[in-house]
Amino acid sequence: MLRIVVLGAAAGGGVPQWNCGCAVCQAARTGRAGLQSTQASIAISADGDHWFLINASPDLRQQLVATPRLHPKPGRLRHSPIAGVILTNSEVDAVAGLLSMREGSPFTIYAHPRVLAILKANSIFNVLSETNVRRHPIAIDAAFEPSLPDGSPSGIEIVPFAVPGKGAWYLEGKAHPAGGDGAGDTLGLRIGDKASGRHLYFLAACAKVTPELKQRLAGASLVFFDGTVWRDDELIAAGLGAKTGQAMGHIAMSGDNGAIAALADLGIDRKVFLHINNSNPALLHDSAERKAAERAGWEIPGDGMELTL
Template identity: 25%
Template sequence: MKHLLLLLFSVFILSCNAEKIETTKSIQSQQYITVLGTAQDGGFPHIGCQKECCANFYKGTASKQKVVSLGLIDKESQKKFLFEATPDISTQLDDLERNHLKTSTIIDGVFLTHAHIGHYAGLIYFGREALGKKNIQVFAMPKMKEYLTQNGPWSQLVDIQNIVFSDLKKDSTLTITPTLKVTPFLVPHRDEFSETVGYKVEGKNKTALFIPDINKWNLWKKNIVEEVKKIDYAFLDATFLKDGEINRPMSEVPHPFIEETVSLFQNEPTEVKNKVIFIHFNHTNPALQPNSKERKALEKLGFRVASEGDRYNL
């Protein structure tokens, strides 16, 4: 009798666990953001880098890190979108197809932030030398559209309609599926060829900010801490950990150091810090590496660090 009771109890526990797993699967959001890349424009390993960080890749002790990109999935509407057209676009689009949502269209739209190489150079693979597909929708601000239209080789994509534009306006919300909205907003950056925007993404239940590039938080008209409090996730510029990280004047490539961002949030509760997801890491930034002490220290403080494959339900 004792053995029978133990057997029944074991079956009960197993069935409860099975039910719990099944319920967890059933409540997974049909809308979510997935991280497709985390590195700054030059990627990791970086061209010309002879430092230990990149040497570790060639030794086989560090993994390649793709250039910063997010995928936006809406399975209810059977649509998927890409934020940034990076030099790694081929494998990033394959990731979306293979691991998230396979449809008859390789992508339903690409949102661009600005005209620095890691954020638009991948568009070239839509051209006749590579994919050669027609009418891929590109969401771009006015100066970004003008730059692509008037300068080769990008202009050829426009001329033969590999890409078609959906015009964006600052602070104007675009409904891209019945329950997904995207709003671009201007941020200060090195705007040599185009303006620079971040994006707010609104899903059924949650919202996110995506600001991979900005000069300094105090140059923005908005308060980043207050903006983060209003949303659920904030993918923020984490190019450099601290001053002196690279062997050239860092004023030439201004970004908010992670140390500066952490300082702005130091007096906020954990639930606010936990909304911050650092992304867009230079190859020299030790927080790019999964097991670094710097990354662990950030996570211990309550912040999050983006990794390829992460999902954030909307």
């Protein structure tokens, strides 16, 4: 059985964002139940004892404190059930939390060589000594099984695959440390439990649903999917920014080409939006947008939500 914990469901900045006075952030500050959320990450386990993080949110320390399953074992002075971190991109949202794991416990970082090249080029990540923290390259469409700390198999099979997206925004206009054309900058993951054969998909960033992606996701038991914005021009219309969702590498939830329409009628058992920006009105429980998403069979999760597969 695959166990999943949603550590955080929000996009960059979380909810409320520190410098934002939008309707959602104001509601979150005034105690509206269930609105406060940390930045997107999930934890997965096949045995309930050893866990792997999918991305390392800047809010990771807060998330670990709030998640008893990820606490050290009682009586152990130094211990963590976290065996590894699988990175799907190199955005700040996905990698900054690694710096909160610098105190010497062993684990493995699994990432595409383009992402590993960024970590290597930035000396601040040297606080993660490779004596304790191995960096394991993963390849597009090549299945791998992350290992437990003693080298034994985890019982989880992961297949990374390329999805339409963008490289990290802080590298715009700059040479990428790995060079090349960007293949591998944005990954989706097919995560399977080897014992049961069941699997889920994780896509925290996706700029477009292609026919190939539809074919891949059809019939899935569970899909976590990019829910950054409700409409493509959301930030512009709200006066919060100058970029569209597409310009940031994210598909909108709504619209003829949005995620809700694109992933309808694919026989997916359970669909959960993740990486939801503070500007997105679907976060508000009584909004028309939230009701439309739920009518279409989508869930808006909260931090700490647990699922099994």
